[in-house]
Every structure is written in structure tokens, then in C-alpha cells.
Amino acid sequence: MSQPPYGPPSGQPQDPYAGQQPPQGQPYPGQQPYPGQQPYGAQTPYPGRAPYPGQQPYPGQVPYGYVPVDPTAKSKLAAGLLGIFLGSLGIHRFYLGYTGIGVLMLLLTVLSVGILSPLVAIWGLVEGILYLTATRGSYAVDAQGRPLRA
Structure with missing residues (x-):
């Protein structure tokens, strides 16, 4: 008796799951899940969250949705308001650590005896x-190089 070129020999039932493995940790189709195991195809939690309600995150794991805040970050609002109101003196540049440009703006205002003050004030207003509006x-x-906080 010759065998067909593909499939099992005739007369034997075909197993649609033959040779297939279920996903890691999941039961075979038709098998009941083990106690404490989620059923096949159940909703799994998002990465970074505690696996089950009430369970604490693993040590070193950041809770889902937590955004760390840099305590040394400068304020975007403070820099913007200093630029708008005291821009001709370059105070906003000193606040952010750009001392070279801050000194340049201050010297342009002071050494020109106020003649260049309107131009430097416009420069500070624009900055x-x-x-206030920049996100990148x-x-x-x-x-x-640290991002400004809102």
C-alpha cells in the first residue's frame, strides 16, 4: 500500500493541532488552565504594571504611567517670563546657565547707554x-542639556 504524498495515511483521523505548541505558559486548546493561571486568550496587563490587582511592582520596576521629574530642572515659565520682562538685561540667559550670551546682552544694554536697549529687549521678548512655547x-x-519643566 502506498502512502499519499502529504498528510496522514488514509483511514487515520487528522489532528489539526499536531506538531503545534501553545504559547509559553498557556494550556493546549481544550485543556483547563492550572489554578491561578489566566485562561487562554485572557487580557494580560500592560508592561510595567503590577501583574494582578493589589500586587506591588517588582523591586526596581517603575509603576505604569509614572513620569520621573528632575528636581534640578529649570522652569520653562520662569525662563519665558524673565525673557519677556527682563530680556534687555539677559537675566533669562543667566537663569538657564548661558552666561556668555547673558553677559553679551547685559553689556550691549549698559555700554550703549540704552541706545541698543530696545533691540536687545526685542531679542529677549522673542526668546x-x-x-514658553518650545517643546523640542x-x-x-x-x-x-536638561529639559525644562513645565
């Missing part, structure tokens, strides 16, 4: 608005 780029970080 103040940029600090050079106006969203301080001199050390």
Missing part, C-alpha cells in the same frame, strides 16, 4: 516667547 530643540533645554 521669552520661544521658551535648543529652547526646550538649559545649558547642561
Whole structure:
């Protein structure tokens, strides 16, 4: 008797799950889950969350949705308001750590005896608005490259 080119020999029932393994930790189709195990296809928690309600996160694991805040980050609001109101003196640049440009703005205002003060004030006003509205780029970080906090 010759065997067909594919499939099991005729007369034997075909097993649709032959050779297939279930996903890791899941029971075979038709098998009951072990006690404490979620049934096959059940909703699994999001990564980073405690696996079951009431269970604490593993040591070193950050809770889901937690965004760490840098305590040394400079305020975006403070930088913007300093730029708008005291921009001609470069105070906002000193606040963020850009002392070179802050000294330049201060010297332009003081040494020109106020002649260049309106131009430097416009410069500070524009930078103040940029600090308030920027989400990326050079106006969203301080001199050390740390993001500004809202």
C-alpha cells in the first residue's frame, strides 16, 4: 500500500493541532488552565504594571504611567517670563546657565547707554516667547542639556 504524498495515511483521523505548541505558559486548546493561571486568550496587563490587582511592582520596576521629574530642572515659565520682562538685561540667559550670551546682552544694554536697549529687549521678548512655547530643540533645554519643566 502506498502512502499519499502529504498528510496522514488514509483511514487515520487528522489532528489539526499536531506538531503545534501553545504559547509559553498557556494550556493546549481544550485543556483547563492550572489554578491561578489566566485562561487562554485572557487580557494580560500592560508592561510595567503590577501583574494582578493589589500586587506591588517588582523591586526596581517603575509603576505604569509614572513620569520621573528632575528636581534640578529649570522652569520653562520662569525662563519665558524673565525673557519677556527682563530680556534687555539677559537675566533669562543667566537663569538657564548661558552666561556668555547673558553677559553679551547685559553689556550691549549698559555700554550703549540704552541706545541698543530696545533691540536687545526685542531679542529677549522673542526668546521669552520661544521658551514658553518650545517643546523640542535648543529652547526646550538649559545649558547642561536638561529639559525644562513645565
